Amino acid sequence: MRARAGAAGAIAAALLLTGCGGGGGEEAAAEVDFGAAASGTLAGWGFENTDDVGQARLDHAAAALEGLTVELDQTAFDAQKFTTLAASGDMPDVVQMDRQFVPTYAAQGLLMPLDECFAAHEVDPAQHWYPNVAADVTWDEQLWAVPQFYQPPVILTNARVMEEAGVSADDLDASDPDALIAAAEAMTVMDGSSVTRVGFDPQGVSKAAQWMLAFGGGIVDEQGMPTLDREENVAAAEFLQQLYEAQGGFAEVSGFIDSIDIFGDGNGYANDLVGAAVFDQWYLNVLTPYADEVEIGAVPMRDREGEPFTASGGSSFVIPAGAQNPGAACAWALELTTADAWTAAAEARATTEEEAERNGINTGLFTGSAESDEMIRSEFASADGYPGFEEAIAAYYDVAALGTSIGASPAGQQVQSELENAMSSALVGEASPADALAAAQQAAMRAYDQVSGG
Known part of the structure; x- marks a missing residue:
């Protein structure tokens, strides 16, 4: 409870710093060529404890965007730190954060809307993500983040x-x-x-x-x-x-x-x-x-x-209004959520699941994308010899499309x-x-x- 109260307090501080209804993010996004080739250096933050799934996706994006140098601050997202960076103007190019934070910061003009980012890369959010996942990062009829993961209870x-x-x-x-x-x-x-x-x-x-x-x-x-x-x-x-x-x-x-x-x-x-x-x-x-x-x-x-x-629930990638390389941030975040990236992640996780202590059970991955989920379910998810686990895997996958x-x-x-x-x-x-x-x-x-x- 104290951690959540601290996060809420930090957000309240951000509201005092930025006032109401700031348009800085929209103005900044209007100046970006989201279709340009990703190049230069990209600064990212919020990538603590990258596991096999995360590393496989990072490796995929690095291979796909060879002209881009990525420098990650591998510490956890912190609302107070985000507030401080916003006040100082020293923002990274892309930040990983829980989707519940996104509308708050979007409403204050601290994030760029990403509709033009999606359009430039021919990504249709309505087709790419579950509707409820996209809804999590939709505010004022615009999308403000690239969603990832979705843990249906x-x-x-x-x-x-x-x-x-x-x-x-x-x-x-x-x-x-x-x-x-x-x-x-x-x-x-x-x-x-x-x-x-x-x-x-x-x-x-x-x-x-x-x-x-x-x-x-x-x-x-x-x-x-x-x-x-x-x-x-x-x-x-x-x-x-x-x-x-x-x-x-x-x-x-x-x-x-x-x-x-x-x-x-x-x-x-x-x-x-x-x-x-x-x-x-x-x-x-x-x-x-x-x-x-x-x-x-x-x-x-x-x-x-x-x-x-x-x-629904999960994390996302946002591009702060003060990003120095927002075009590359858009390309990189989207590359991390492609079907190919999730396939690489599923293959990495499958290697982990082959360990003896896992009893040959692969529970799958829940990506936020119906297409990627279905691919991973059909090609990787299995629990041979354990009908209870098979039932549970099916229950999670079946309910994912019914989320609110x-x-x-x-x-x-x-x-x-x-x-x-x-x-x-x-x-x-x-x-x-x-x-x-x-x-x-x-x-x-x-x-x-x-x-x-x-």
Whole structure:
């Protein structure tokens, strides 16, 4: 929570520095020849911990753009640092950042719109990326970033625990909240007042926005204005409150979940410490070394009509308004997200998955592009001999095309921060869901008014 609050504070500082509705990015983009050959030196920032997938794509782009010298600052994106660079005018040419930051900085004139970049390279965003992924970086009818990656959450199930409790996958359906709560309670094990097994972990704080969408709500409207206190959002928060109460209470459940070694031998699926949980696709990779010890499955989250549902999230490349080599930044960012780049990444990951500890399981890659995802799924993704993993891989791929954007807002990070604070308050019983979300709405609107000019 402190890290997110710090990021929101840094963005608020940026708003004070730049004022409201700055047009610097659009003016800068108008001067760029995005169709020119990439050359010179490109400065990039935000590329911390480049793994096999990232390095394969960097190598591909280097081979494709031979006239370009790339210098990367391989540290993590930091909102305070971005604010400082914006104030000093010493911006890199391309920055990797979470998509939720993009509309905030775009609204302040700190980024270049990339519609002309896409047009110059004959990239149709509507065809290249899932609609919800493109929507994440769309603001004021323009696109402000090159998206990459997309981690659709689903419900990973523990077959042993479910069978023991007499629970089926059909019970884990938000269109029947009472049945889902009953299933969670049946799978939960208590030792007095202490939880020793969590029936269902919904990630009620970090995934609150997704649950609200599933209940027909949403945290921002089409214009990016906060809508945290919507009736549907309150209903989702009340459901999550009841879900935790049925399992011993939010404090007990979250404390127990935090104690689990989710990345190692003490993980909840190998040790039957959880019956089901909402997890992004990356967690399936974590479980592959334990394929002989777990009995997993997967079902998509469902909305109030019972339809499969997920929400987008991921990172992106942006070109700051003060970039010195924006044309090359455009070409480089797009090259990193071509089908050929993702093929190179999939081949690199396939080599990793051949390691003995991975049990021959390749869970695929989720790129943000439907075309690349389908290619990787058909050519690389497999889990021979492990039907539970095959089911989970299929669930993630099948739901990816059904995603909904959480929504783009110039106050997006502040809205998310206020939402998480409100959910924590409601779930521990400090305030009712309605009161917590009403207070969060007021705070989020203050941030939004500061950005939009009120």
